[in-house]
Amino acid sequence: MAQVLEFKLPDLGEGLTEAEIVRWLVEVGDVVAIDQPVVEVETAKAMVEVPCPYGGVVTARFGEEGTELPVGAPLITVAVGERPASGEADTAGAEGSGNVLVGYGTSEAPARRRRVRREQPVSGASAAGSRAVTGQGAAPVAVNGQAGAPESEDGPVPVISPLVRRLARQNGLDLRELTGSGPDGLILRADVEYALRAAARAGGAAQTAQPHAPVPQATSTATAPQPTAPQPTAPQSTAAAVHGEIRTPLKGIRGAVADKLARSRREIPDATCWVDADATELMRARTAMNAAGGPKISLLALLARICTAALARFPELNSTVDTDAREVVRFDHVHLGFAAQTDRGLVVPVVRDAHARDAESLTAEFARLTEAGRTGTLTPAELTGGTFTLNNYGVFGVDGSTPIINHPEAAMLGVGRIVPKPWVHEGELAVRQVVQLSLTFDHRVCDGGTAGGFLRYVADCVEQPAVLLRTL
Template sequence: LITVGAGVSAPGHAGPAEVPDTAEVRDTAEIRDTAAERYREEERAGSGNVLIGYGTGHEPAPRRRRRRAGSAAASAGPVAGTAPVAGTAPVIEPHSPRVISPLVRRMARDHGIDLTTLAPSGPAGVVLRQDVEQAVARVARQAEVPSGTQPATDPVPASRPERTPPTRSEPASDGPVRIPLRGVRKAVADKLSRSRTEIPDATTWVDVDATGLLRAKKALEAAEPGRRVGLLALFARICVAGLRRFPELNSSVDTERREILRHDEVRLGFAAQTERGLVVPVVRDAHRLTTVQLAAELARLTELARTGSLPPDRLTGGTFTLNNYGVFGVDGSTPIINHPEAALLGVGRIVDKPWVVDGALTVRKVTQLSLSFDHRVCDGGVAGGFLRFVADCVERPAILLADV
C-alpha cells in the first residue's frame, strides 16, 4: 500500500508553520519485505516531511524532529541541524554512509560491494550510484590481474615499490601479423573484388539426385578400364551441353562499349586448390572434346597447377567456370563469378539423403548445385532453365544423348 503524509504534526512537536516549503521526494526502484522499515529510517534522518512512503495505513505517520533552539546555523542542514526525538529515529554513526536510493543498494548487492567500505561523494555523506560503479570497476580491474599474482586488497602506499608480474612462459604478442598481398593471392583478390564491384550477380540452387550419374560413371569406367572418368569431367560435359542450349551464360560484358559479348566457343575454367592458392585453369575448346578427352585434359591441367607449371594462357580467357567445392565437405555456397565471365556453377558434396522416387521414400545420393550468374546478360528464367537442364542430366544422364 502507499501512504501519503502532508506534514501532519504529532503531539508535542513543532507546528505546521515549521514545515519546510519543499519536501524531499524519494524514488525507489524495487519493493522488498524490509524496504518500508529502511525507507522510514532514511526519512527520519532527512527532512522528516514524507510525501510518499511505503507501509500500511495503520502505522503512524513519520514524526518530525524538533529544531534545536537558538541554533540558526543548524537550520541550514537537513541532518546536522536537527535533534531526533527519543525513540523516533536511530542515530547514524559518522562512519556509516547514508544510502537513499534502493537502486544503489541493489547494485551494490548484485556486485558484492560492501557499502561501508565506500567513500561517499554525495552531499551530507550520501553514497551515490557513481560511487558503486567506481567500486565495481575497481573489482573488475583486479579480476583482470594474471593468474599467479595476488591483487592487493588495500591501496598500495606511495613508498611501496610496484609489483612486477611474473614472466609468462609463452612469448609476448607483438600485435597482428602482416602478410603481403601479392602473387597468386593478390591476383585472386583483385579479380574477385572486381567481380563484386562490377557484376550484379544472383544465385539460384537446387538439390539433385546424383544416383544416376554415379551409375553412369561406373559404366564408363567398366567400358574403358584404362581411362578414368571422374565426376568433374561428367559435370564439365553436362555444362558444355547446357551452354549450347543457353548461350547467354557463355558471355561477358564489355563495360567500355556497353556491349554483351556472346562467345561462340566454350573455354571452360575449373577451380583448383593448390599449395600456392586458388587457381582456375582453362580448358580451351571444351565444346570440341569428348567426355574422355575432357577427363584427360582436366587431369593434365590439374597436375600442372599443383606443380606451378601452368602457362599464363591457361589461366586466362575463360568463358564459364565450374567449381567442385564438395571435395571440402560442404553442401552449397553463393559462388563469386570469375570476372569477366557471366556465370559459375558450384557443386556440393554427394551424401545419402531420403528421397522420393516414384512415390516411394528411399535413400539416394544427393548433391546441391548452385549457379551464380550476371543479371546483365540474362534474367532468372534463362539461369533457371540452364540449372534445371544440368539437374536433369545429373539425374538422367541419357538426356545427353540428344546432343551427341
C-alpha cells in the same frame, strides 16, 4: 675477349608488367648454357622459370629473392666467349637463342620500379651480382646505426625474402638455429615469427620464476631507441606479428585473386539460384563407364560435359559484358575454367575448347592442369581466357555456396558434395545420392528464366544422364 651481355626480365605475356623473384637458380660465377633457366619468378598469373638466351659465365645478378621487378629490368649479366677457370668447354653464344618467353629484349624498363631496400651497403662485385647476406651467423653488430652481421663462411641461409632476414636481425635471432618449413628447407616468415613467439614465452616464464630479477638492457642496436638519428623502421606488420597479429601482403597470385574478386563484386550485378538433384544415376553411369575398361572417367569430366551441353542450349551464359561499348559479347566456343585450390592460393585453370572434347579428353586435361597447379607450373595462357567456370566446392565437404563470378565471365556453376539423403524416388521414400547445384550469373546478360532453365537442364542431366544423348 669476353663480351658481357645483359639479360633483362622478358615480357611474360598476358599483359603482365612485373614479377617477383622467388628463387635464383644460378650463382655468380656459374656457367650457363643457352636457354638454361636462371631464375624462378612469380607473376600475378603463375610461377615461371625464366631461361637465359645466352651461354657463358654469370658475372652479376640483380635483385634479391623477394624483389619485385618490372619487365625490362636487368636480371643477370653473362660473359659470352669467356672460358671458365675450371677449363670447362665454352658454351657461349653471343647471338643467343631468342627463345625467352614472349617479347624478350625489352629495350627500356618502365619508369616505375620497385626494389627491396638493402639494409647495409655492399661494395664491389657483391653489390652488382651477389645476394646480400645479413642477420646470419654471429650476433648482430651495429653498422652505421643499423643491425647487421658478417657473412658466414658456410654460405647464405636459404630465406624466402629480405623482410624475413630483417625481422630476424631486428630481434637478435640467429637464422642458422631455425629449421625452415618451406621447400628445400627454405626459412619462411612464419618460421621466424614462431621462433620469436617461443622466445617470448620462454622469457615470460623466466621472469615468472625470478620475479625480482633485474630487467636486462637491450643487447642489439636494432631494438635500442635512437632519438637523435631516427632509423628506418620495419613495416607495421613486422612489429605486430610479434604480438600475435600476422599480416600477409596481397601480391602475386593471392593479390591477383583479390583484385579480380573485388572487381567482380564491384562491377557484376550477380544473382544465385540453386536446386537439389538426385545424382544416383550419374554415379551409376560413371561406374559402368569405368568398368568397361580404358581410361577412367572423372566425375568432374562428366559435369563438364553436362555444362557444355547446357551452354549450347543457353548460350547467353557463355558470354561477357563489354562495359565500354555497353554490349553483351557471346562466344561460340567454351573455354571452361575450373577452380583449384593450391598451396599458393586459388587458381582457375582453363580447358580450351571444352565443348569439342569427350569425357576421356576432359578427364586427361583436368588431371594435367590440376597437377600443374599443384606444382606451380601453370602458364599465364592456361590461367586466362575462360568463358565459363565450373566450381566443384563439394571436395571441401560442403553442400552449397554462392560463389563470386570469375570476372569477366558471366556465370559459374557450383557443385556441392554428393551424399546419401532421404529422397522421394518413383513415389516412395528412398536413400539416394543427392547433390546441390548452384548457378551464380550476371543479371545483365539474362533474366532468371534463362538462368533457371540452364540450371534445370543441368539437374535433369545429372538425374537422367540419357538426356545428354540428345546433344552428343
